Amino acid sequence: MQSKPRERLIETSLRLFSTHGFHATGIDRILAEAGVAKMTLYRHFRSKDELILAALDRYETIFRAWLEGVLRHSDRPPDQRILDLFDKLSAWFGASTLRELTFQGSMLTNAAAEFGQPGHPVHDAVAAHVRGLSSILEDTVSEAGLPANLSNRLVVTMFGAVLLAQVYRDPRVFQDARLTVSAILRETAPVPA
Amino acid sequence: MQSKPRERLIETSLRLFSTHGFHATGIDRILAEAGVAKMTLYRHFRSKDELILAALDRYETIFRAWLEGVLRHSDRPPDQRILDLFDKLSAWFGASTLRELTFQGSMLTNAAAEFGQPGHPVHDAVAAHVRGLSSILEDTVSEAGLPANLSNRLVVTMFGAVLLAQVYRDPRVFQDARLTVSAILRETAPVPA
DNA sequence: TTCGCGCTAGAAAAGCCTGTCTGTTTGTTC
DNA sequence: GAACAAACAGACAGGCTTTTCTAGCGCGAA
Numbered sequence: 352m353q354s355k356p357r358e359r360l361i362e363t364s365l366r367l368f369s370t371h372g373f374h375a376t377g378i379d380r381i382l383a384e385a386g387v388a389k390m391t392l393y394r395h396f397r398s399k400d401e402l403i404l405a406a407l408d409r410y411e412t413i414f415r416a417w418l419e420g421v422l423r424h425s426d427r428p429p430d431q432r433i434l435d436l437f438d439k440l441s442a443w444f445g446a447s448t449l450r451e452l453t454f455q456g457s458m459l460t461n462a463a464a465e466f467g468q469p470g471h472p473v474h475d476a477v478a479a480h481v482r483g484l485s486s487i488l489e490d491t492v493s494e495a496g497l498p499a500n501l502s503n504r505l506v507v508t509m510f511g512a513v514l515l516a517q518v519y520r521d522p523r524v525f526q527d528a529r530l531t532v533s534a535i536l537r538e539t540a541p542v543p544a
Numbered sequence: 545m546q547s548k549p550r551e552r553l554i555e556t557s558l559r560l561f562s563t564h565g566f567h568a569t570g571i572d573r574i575l576a577e578a579g580v581a582k583m584t585l586y587r588h589f590r591s592k593d594e595l596i597l598a599a600l601d602r603y604e605t606i607f608r609a610w611l612e613g614v615l616r617h618s619d620r621p622p623d624q625r626i627l628d629l630f631d632k633l634s635a636w637f638g639a640s641t642l643r644e645l646t647f648q649g650s651m652l653t654n655a656a657a658e659f660g661q662p663g664h665p666v667h668d669a670v671a672a673h674v675r676g677l678s679s680i681l682e683d684t685v686s687e688a689g690l691p692a693n694l695s696n697r698l699v700v701t702m703f704g705a706v707l708l709a710q711v712y713r714d715p716r717v718f719q720d721a722r723l724t725v726s727a728i729l730r731e732t733a734p735v736p737a
Numbered sequence: 738t739t740c741g742c743g744c745t746a747g748a749a750a751a752g753c754c755t756g757t758c759t760g761t762t763t764g765t766t767c
Numbered sequence: 768g769a770a771c772a773a774a775c776a777g778a779c780a781g782g783c784t785t786t787t788c789t790a791g792c793g794c795g796a797a
Contacts, residue, residue: 372658374567378785388745399785455660463711464657465565467648478711503720511704518656518671527696534731535724549774570754581775
């Protein structure tokens with residue numbers, strides 16, 4: 352608990368929101384587990400919604416770094432890196448299932464489910480974050496010499512796989528998704544399986 | 545309001561849960577909009593969770609009928625019907641966006657997002673419903689003479705497309721998904737685009 | 738050492754949540 | 768027409784929600 356209150360609030364929110372959802376997580380619980388006073392929260396954030404936005408922002412930062420690690424900082428050919436992504440997702444699933452917390456899918460799409468109304472700040476933030484992550488895929492697709500609009504199909508497959516892994520509690524979904532992506536890539540250019 | 549109270553409760557729940565989410569919808573609002581007394585609700589359902597389960601059940605029934613209409617009751621060849629599915633999803637998106645209610649994605653996966661803990665009755669019900677819907681796709685895949693395990697990939701693509709259409713508010717996602725499915729099918733057997 | 742700032746604890750406001758209970762009215766069936 | 772079951776309205780309990788407020792503690796800087 353040596354870090355600063357604002358930081359503890361964001362980290363604790365990240366954990367609780369992704370585990371129990373947004374509406375189901377009360378502010379009192381966040382404060383208790385972060386060891387922060389109520390006034391301090393409202394000094395840093397105008398409302399609970401703003402705290403949610405901050406937690407989503409942090410989530411996007413973490414996931415972006417992970418995704419860039421997989422897609423950019425690798426010596427394998429770009430199309431192979433895209434296939435690797437689904438093996439890494441599968442490993443991520445296994446790791447978070449084994450720990451104290453069970454795999455809870457993507458916090459971004461979970462937020463989209465709870466805040467479905469377009470125009471709501473949280474919904475709009477989710478859309479922006481997803482678009483941002485999508486552009487990383489787009490870069491890798493371009494690097495592979497493939498048409499850029501291919502990345503939309505990859506995003507659908509990636510989030511679809513994360514979603515169904517959450518529902519089914521089965522990492523084999525990622526292998527199915529990998530086969531799908533393999534078919535998508537093979538359609539345009541020959542790719543080693 | 546001539547239908548029976550139990551029916552009105554389920555229909556109103558279906559509408560409110562899918563529009564505003566489960567935790568965000570209080571039973572008082574359901575009761576007011578259904579025109580039903582509180583005691584009547586608790587005569588028919590032991591708790592709010594049971595009402596949620598009933599609403600999900602109804603949702604599955606409706607979506608199953610719709611899906612069977614697209615995949616079974618059609619004179620087009622089975623692989624073509626699978627491709628048609630994504631055109632019909634796109635039309636469904638457009639229809640529900642134009643009405644009073646905006647498109648809110650799949651109520652099943654929205655429920656999975658709010659009730660992420662495995663073992664929770666709602667989570668388990670969602671998993672069972674998704675499996676049931678998946679078997680309809682499996683039948684059509686078999687009918688087309690394709691390997692049955694292909695249906696898992698189609699399910700990922702379908703739910704992924706619904707999810708991203710909800711986030712992006714853009715029906716073009718379904719065309720992307722259709723291209724993906726086309727690639728999946730083409731990988732195994734020649735299919736007219 | 739003293740000032741000021743960020744933090745703490747704790748209380749309180751105002752409202753919504755689920756679930757229970759009482760009494761009345763309506764509708765159906767013998 | 769009497770009897771019975773179901774649905775009605777409305778109040779109430781107990782708890783949780785977000786947000787605001789007061790009062791004091793502790794630490795770093797001047």
